[in-house]
Amino acid sequence: MSHLDQYLHNGELGSVLLIDKPVGLTSFDVIYRLRRWHGVVKAGHAGTLDPLASGLLIICMGKETKNLHRFSNLDKEYVGTMELGIQTPSFDMETEVSERMDVSGVTIDGLKSIFERFVGRQLQMPPMYSAVKHKGKPLYKYARRGKILERKPREIEIRELVLTGFAPPTVEFKVLCSKGTYIRSLANDIGAALGCGAALTALRRTRIGAYTVENAVTLEQLEATKKANEPRSEEANDYRIPA
Template sequence: MSRRSPKGRDINGIVLLDKDVGLSSNTALQEVKRLFFAKKAGHTGALDPLASGILPICLGQATKIAQFLLEDNKRYFVRGKLGQMSDTGDCEGSIIKTQPFEHLSDSEIAKAAISFKGNILQIPPMYSALKRNGQPLYKLARQSIEVKRESRPVTIHKIIYLGYENGMLSLEVTCSKGTYIRTLIEDIGKRLDCSAHVVELRRTGFAHIDTSQTFKFSDLKVLASDDYQALDEKIFASEAMLPNLEDVYLSEIQSVDIKFGREVQTDKQGLLKVKLFDDKKQFLGIGQRQENGIIAPKRLFV
């Protein structure tokens, strides 16, 4: 049974929220935190208010692995409107440029979109949470201040062209961390010389997770009760969200050493991050294995 305190419950794990359109990621986080009466919570992979879809909410100790979740690929459904550029890159902004697009054929649009598959460079949008001298870019943008941004490498693993109708382009995109879908749609518009902006965006995949494994806040709210049992059954174990990391099971002595911040020797070699389990197969956190097999603690649940 989870321990209670006036400040919240000590619960650990991840809630896979299907965020609704119109909510900021922080608002969604606070709603889930209150519903579960969690002492500590954080989200990973923020979504704009315009966007819906998978938003992992980390509870308790699970906030320590948020940075590792961010490394995973994401998948999106996106609709972009051709012929118009917005100052935010989406339909929440003001239209600042219009261009003809009616002459474009379906095949031309498909070819332009699919050409972005692979390793590309993107210039982050001004309306983003990236910081310049400690100030988020979107706050500068709201003051009509624009600063130079360096292009960054990202990878578009897959683009599925879903069609084009009445000026609307539809795509499914699988991409690496740090990819801005708004920028992708804008860049497709530039390549077609017609401008474009996002009108609908939904995150449909996050690492090995898809929307069939998520919960709407309204669904979770129905499960609320004084003992939290039904809600807690919807919490994913932190280690289940890291399927690509190798499992390493430690002895009792090694488990004690790791918990005290000491390195341990294993018989496997190779430089990589690993999931650590103690002698009772309880998840301890993330370790960093060196080429010589020595594992150092990186982010532990202790």
């Protein structure tokens, strides 16, 4: 039995893994695969990633699930891309474009000025396409039936918001934010402030607290190592967090 396989096999004793989630899977899909591969019943993640987003997931398994709060409250860092001049019901590309607008008046200086306005504590409205519950059901189930419900804004903090690229209509950015921040909503709000609309087209979580995606392992690497039943290379990153 390999070092990795033994570690995961003993997950009920408590394990914390850094996983690099690919685009296309839900956060629960990752949990399900780990449970199925290694026979671990209890597992949870510290911070959901949408299916269209990739990047760092912190997975707690076995007895370590009781310590999820250690990671859930940490700040999160993302790099992302938004497209100006479009709007979608989900604020990203999960749904079809519902409106197109002219972006010819947007300048890099104007964009930087808008970015500065979004730094700091603020109230953010959760999107209808989200897992926030209303009467026991996630909002996205109402949204898919065409219903728009009143929601309560939540206090968040954008600690850093940096413009890293601008080739109209594409905007690239990096953001450091508090827990509970919807980057889709941030993109939508920036588009509204610019007067031309915007939707998130790509998102990658690069850091949670001090834990970075560079030290994470992919599901393919986990599966390959398990199948090969060989010790993990000494050159591989250490994706485990000591309990």
